[in-house]
Amino acid sequence: MGKILYFLPLAFICSYAGPLELTITERILNGLNATIEQFSYMVSIQRVSDISNPGHGHTCGGVLITQRHVLTAASCTYRIDYANNKQVIHYNESDFIVFAGSAFLNETSSDRIRSIENYTRHPEHLIEPSRANDLAIITLVSPFPERVVKPLALPPSDYTPRDSTVCTIAGWGAQTNLSSIPSVQLQYINNYILNQNSCISLFNNFDQVEKILPSMVCTNVSDNNTKGCKGDQGNALVCGGILTGISFLPNDCMSENSSRPELYTRVSNYTRWIQTVTDSAPNIKPRFYALLILTVFHAFFQKVVS
Template sequence: MMQKIIYILSLTFVCSYGGTLDSTVTNSASERIINGQNSTHQEYLYAVSIQRISGNVAEHACGGALITYRHVLTAARCTYSIGSAGNVIPIVTSELRVFAGADLLTNTSNDRIRNVANYTVHPNHIVQPSHVNDIAILNLIVPFPETVVRPLPLAAANSTPADFTVCSVAGWGARTVGSTTPSAVLQISSTYIYNHDTCAAIFHSVQNLGNVLPTMICAANFNALAANCDGDQGNALVCDGALTGVLFLPTDCLKGVSINPVIPEIYTKVSNYTTWIQSVTSSSSALKSEIFAVLILTIFQGIFMKVAN
């Protein structure tokens, strides 16, 4: 029985890389950064597209950022959907894949696509409307090649960037308000850190929006013309070269710009979660090492049995 379990584990490990999907990547119209600029690619090799698989089609669902060659940091809300009764429906890992290492979503070569082994949502996450601890980590079955991607360093623990610090956000999306055609090229937008107290006051005055907590950080576009959209949750806010925030509340493609053009976007503040992030990535890497050891043991066992026979 033990031999059978080891064989199944090793077979799973060996075959997992071959599970990449040969499909056409599609994009829904209202799910991307609008009025952004084309990326220069080499600066954004951390950016990932988290995609939902349905049949032979993989559709962009969320953004995210590589923090190791095997781990993606994203929003918790990218790991579930909300049912008609308000219930949380977790996404099955077999329905997820991650794209990275190119600025064109159509560049789906094998070294740019990875399947998801599992994901970890922050244990104290509370769903909408509060979005408390809206952060999650995807653990990939096989790491991306070092020649294809470049993970982002985390912001220092408990650090807070100064107001008006210039940052950037990257994602795939439509270029103009109301466009039904998403950009095939990775889009980038410059933002600045918004004063936390002012941000909280704005959101307190807007009906049905939750509190802006100390574990959150606000940012806004300089010209109030570019914004993230509904499917850009999980996009990384990068300040001074470090992963500073994970988007969970975009401005909904600037649909409310005529009412309030300066409403900021809210990100989960990464520096509050560095210990948790490191514990998750360390434990999942250790598990992979154990599975790899089982694989090697199984291979040697097979060789030994053949020699013995």
């Protein structure tokens, strides 16, 4: 296994059950065609061994938060072997690549593909049925060029969108529930923030999650014809241009009568942790630091010699 960064021992994480393994049949259903100008922060996490398949190995979505860091669901970085006592199997970094910079998966130029250096899962991530703190940061071996992508800024720690706020989520996937092949072109759907108490009440009828937590965001769609699916884990929920959530429990697009809300990890609850991992808390580029130090030194030197 490649290098994986942890904040807690591996035994802590492996003591819980895990999510279903992703397949290319899991996708956004009946979405609208998107352009990269609309979603220049979107990434596709792709299994290297499946790159030559029609779905180009797409397994999960993610959002660029710097040129070199991707925010996604922690549940996108492992699978569960249910036949072997629910053993948690962590993915090797070398088994996956990150694709970005185009709405079309068949754009295979080298500046749109990056290898993975490591995964950093949230230290308090609990696997199903809790599904708490379902976040991970992927550090890439090298950054994407600025001309190719535009990362999405982290939200303020106190950001909470109002109920019924209209939001957008994008991802790659088949355009109907009759196909198992992801769409080559990026798709998107609109949904809205669901009242937290209403979400808690609705999820009393489902067993996929143990408890709706304040660190989770609920959304719903305005109709039953557009919805996300399990393969859309890791996709970014964006409300008014602000990064709001990371999908960890999408809807069941294969069910025509599904009315279950979709669940996201509330990113604003984790802004400080993310900044710590990515070393982006100061939000100042190293070149700026060097110029600042040089300026201070120059001023000090001028004072001494005068």
